[in-house]
Amino acid sequence: MALRLHTYWRSSAAYRVRIVLALKGLEYESVPRHLLRDGGEQRRPDYLALNPQGLVPALEHDGHVLTQSLAICEYLDERFPEPPLLPAGPRDRAVVRAMALAIACDIHPLNNLRVQQYLRGGLGQDEAAVSRWVRHWIAEGFGALDTLIGRHSRDGRHCFGEAVTLADACLVPQVYNARRAGLDLAPWPRLAAVASHLESLPAFAAARPEAQPDAPPAAG
Numbered sequence: 001m002a003l004r005l006h007t008y009w010r011s012s013a014a015y016r017v018r019i020v021l022a023l024k025g026l027e028y029e030s031v032p033r034h035l036l037r038d039g040g041e042q043r044r045p046d047y048l049a050l051n052p053q054g055l056v057p058a059l060e061h062d063g064h065v066l067t068q069s070l071a072i073c074e075y076l077d078e079r080f081p082e083p084p085l086l087p088a089g090p091r092d093r094a095v096v097r098a099m100a101l102a103i104a105c106d107i108h109p110l111n112n113l114r115v116q117q118y119l120r121g122g123l124g125q126d127e128a129a130v131s132r133w134v135r136h137w138i139a140e141g142f143g144a145l146d147t148l149i150g151r152h153s154r155d156g157r158h159c160f161g162e163a164v165t166l167a168d169a170c171l172v173p174q175v176y177n178a179r180r181a182g183l184d185l186a187p188w189p190r191l192a193a194v195a196s197h198l199e200s201l202p203a204f205a206a207a208r209p210e211a212q213p214d215a216p217p218a219a220g
């Protein structure tokens, strides 16, 4: 039943899975894949054999390889149901999934490393333009999420209801990316309050980039 996570300390998609593994109290082996070294270890043939998309994370479990962070998180939830990542009713589950997907499908992919690399190298954009691009798409998504949190959070400390869900496991890594991009969260106070509460929880602290074995010493 060994779990091996192919990860990179700063990968926000891997960060989602690390949060879920920690929430469920699951031990796992971290296999770091440095996304920048030597043109990116995620593009090496040995890794492409695991994940032909050349993206982290990938999770190995019982001899099977799983890819796509949200598919991995839902798999873990089905195999290890406690504590649940999704609420009980179909409508509530759809709302939580919609919040998670707003991040995983509509914010994160626009700002991913390979997209930024293409903006710089392929399209000749300078650093200032790339930063504007990154901040623009996060701000666009966070505006809607802040409204959704206002609608669905019951305690102002979770994206939905009053327990941690899949949406929370997506929000905190995206907030990490937003801070890296120099975005101030002040325009989205409900989202900022939820992130600040979640970051204080042990599972979220254990999963944070600086706590990972491949984080450079200065990062802690």
Ligand SMILES: N[C@@H](CCC(=O)N[C@@H](CS)C(=O)NCC(=O)O)C(=O)O
Pocket: 010, 011, 012, 013, 014, 035, 040, 042, 054, 055, 056, 057, 067, 068, 069, 070, 104, 112, 113, 114, 115
């Ligand atoms: N939708 C994928 C996204 C995975 C992804 O984009 N991972 C990034 C790190 S956060 C990556 O591996 N980037 C490498 C690259 O862009 O070359 C998921 O949720 O797993």
